[in-house]
Amino acid sequence: xxxxxxxxxxxxxxxxxxxxxxxxxxxxxxxxxxxxxxxxxxxxxxxxxxxxxxxxxxxxxxxxxxxxxxxxxxxxxxxxxxxxxxxxxxxxxxxxxxxxxxxxxxxxxxxxxxxxxxxxxxxxxxxxxxxxxxxxxxxxxxxxxxxxxxxxxxxxxxxxxxxxxxxxxxxxxxxxxx
Amino acid sequence: xxxxxxxxxxxxxxxxxxxxxxxxxxxxxxxxxxxxxxxxxxxxxxxxxxxxxxxxxxxxxxxxxxxxxxxxxxxxxxxxxxxxxxxxxxxxxxxxxxxxxxxxxxxxxxxxxxxxxxxxxxxxxxxxxxxxxxxxxxxxxxxxxxxxxxxxxxxxxxxxxxxxxxxxxxxxxxxxxxxxxxxxxxxxxxxxxxxxxxxxxxxxxxxxxxxxxxxxx
Numbered sequence: 001x002x003x004x005x006x007x008x009x010x011x012x013x014x015x016x017x018x019x020x021x022x023x024x025x026x027x028x029x030x031x032x033x034x035x036x037x038x039x040x041x042x043x044x045x046x047x048x049x050x051x052x053x054x055x056x057x058x059x060x061x062x063x064x065x066x067x068x069x070x071x072x073x074x075x076x077x078x079x080x081x082x083x084x085x086x087x088x089x090x091x092x093x094x095x096x097x098x099x100x101x102x103x104x105x106x107x108x109x110x111x112x113x114x115x116x117x118x119x120x121x122x123x124x125x126x127x128x129x130x131x132x133x134x135x136x137x138x139x140x141x142x143x144x145x146x147x148x149x150x151x152x153x154x155x156x157x158x159x160x161x162x163x164x165x166x167x168x169x170x171x172x173x174x175x176x177x178x
Numbered sequence: 179x180x181x182x183x184x185x186x187x188x189x190x191x192x193x194x195x196x197x198x199x200x201x202x203x204x205x206x207x208x209x210x211x212x213x214x215x216x217x218x219x220x221x222x223x224x225x226x227x228x229x230x231x232x233x234x235x236x237x238x239x240x241x242x243x244x245x246x247x248x249x250x251x252x253x254x255x256x257x258x259x260x261x262x263x264x265x266x267x268x269x270x271x272x273x274x275x276x277x278x279x280x281x282x283x284x285x286x287x288x289x290x291x292x293x294x295x296x297x298x299x300x301x302x303x304x305x306x307x308x309x310x311x312x313x314x315x316x317x318x319x320x321x322x323x324x325x326x327x328x329x330x331x332x333x334x335x336x337x338x339x340x341x342x343x344x345x346x347x348x349x350x351x352x353x354x355x356x357x358x359x360x361x362x363x364x365x366x367x368x369x370x371x372x373x374x375x376x377x378x379x380x381x382x383x384x385x386x387x388x389x390x391x392x393x394x395x
Contacts, residue, residue: 041213049220055357056300060224063392065231066298076226076300076357087215107217117219119305156219159358164223164304171217177209 041088041173050158054080078159085134085151088173094146098136102176105131105152109169117156117167125163130155131171150175221302224357225309227392228298232383235291239377245289286371288332293365295339301354301361303394310393311336311363312349316386325378330370334388337364354394365390 052060055077090101109118109126118126136150152171161167265272301309319331335346339362346366355361365388374380 039211039213041215044216044218047217047219050222052222052224056224056226060222062225063227063229066228078358082219084215088213090211117217125305154217158221160356161221161302162354162356164221164302166218166220168216168218171215172212173215174210174212 039088039090039173039175042084042086045084045087045171047082047084047154050080050156055158076159078157080156080158082154082156083134083151084154086149087151087171088149088175089139090148090150090175091145092148092177094141094144096146096148096177098138098148100178101136101148101150102178103133103136103150104174104176105133106172106174107131107169108172110167117169119163119165119167125161126167127159127161128157129169130157223304223307223394224300224302225392225394226300226357227311227390228360229390230296233293233296235293245371246286286374289369289371291367291369293367294342295362296365297336297363297390297392299361299363299392300357300359301392301394302357303354307354307395308351309354309361310349310351310395312391312393313365314348314389314391316382316388318386319382320385321380321382322385323374323376323378323380325376327375327378327380328373329380330373331367331382331388332370333368335366335368336390337366338362339364 052058056062057077092101107115107117107129109116111118111121111126113126115130116126116128132153132155134151134153136148138146139149140147150173260273260275262271262273264270297311299309299311303309313334313336315331315334319334321329321331323329335348336350337344337346338350338352342364346364350363352361
């Protein structure tokens, strides 16, 4: 029974780490933890709203005299990026190399389609998102544990967005220690 | 005694099982953890309208002639007989071939000029809303010729360029196609050329001009 008690304590310690290390950050949501590592994520990320300035270099309502056909073709930016630098934190045993951590992101839109964001359940109103993981970094450590932080760069293909409003999805973060 | 042995054995089995689990937990070949983040972003309503602030339309004489004749040489045939008569002047006979204005293919007072792809729109609108383009004639729609004569714009309509055979109307609406898809539109002008008595340039510059309005609700 003494060993059983020890085991329970070890698990509790591993799961309870990470979100108290940086009190200035939004509260992290514990993920489903493994036995040697534990993960906590931001519960929700509101990406900076899309602005007309970044898409059309001007206001949302524009009337432009035509100088050439090329002008019509080239005025709009169709791919936007949003960086989420600190989306998750993970507690790992001290000395664990971040090179051993493989991070996989899987985005499911509100309409249920992968790698997309959508306006509610309407499948036709959505756009593709490419997710590029940012390098994981060790933000703190002691003799027993280290805290690793990671995030992602989201590339939003907004060229076919037809409807104004809120687009949403659920981003699943999976970290595998190899 | 035997009962005590079973007790020891049971405890031993439990300890062995837990120890095995502990070993597996402490040194796994691969550990995996998962979390979920709700992501959202707001997208604004947008409208970009491209237009020509000046349109110079050149009408070649051949095109103008084709406008009147349908593009073929005109032979007005008759099976009747033209009767000549003495008109009272010595040496002259008089006959009336009687070509009627109704024999002409086109009434110059009702010529149609379609300006295809004369405007373009990129738009994003709220759910259920359409983008609309409306064309409004000016208070005076007379084009004045620099060598004399006038051309009147009797009516102005618009249509989507994909509706090339449509007659158009005062406004056209469509479901927004997104910023990456440009929607092109035409202007259709009903012209009265009957008073265009001189070749040259006819213009409304400095006068009343057409107004084209693009909107999202």
